[in-house]
Amino acid sequence: MDSLENVFLFLDYLTDTQRKRHVVGGVLMSVSLFFGGLAFTLMTVKGEPDEERNA
Incomplete structure (x- = not known):
């Protein structure tokens, strides 16, 4: 739960x-x-045809 809060705080910092x-x-x-x-x-x-793959 703490990591989710850190993500939101980081996003808030990025867009302040x-x-x-x-x-x-951008x-x-x-x-x-x-x-x-x-x-x-x-x-x-x-894709390649099947007969060419098996040859």
């Missing part, structure tokens, strides 16, 4: 000014776009 909120928001958006692009790429990659 408008500039820090802007920076944290970082979170960049990370989400990166993982979204990675997921899209992995879903659209063509």
Whole structure:
């Protein structure tokens, strides 16, 4: 329970000014776009046909 409180205190510290909120928001958006692009790429990659794998 203490670690959860520490997480909330850290998030409160990270977003205590408008500039820090802007920076944290930009970082979170960049990370989400990166993982979204990675997921899209992995879903659209063509797999090898089965007969080529067994050869």
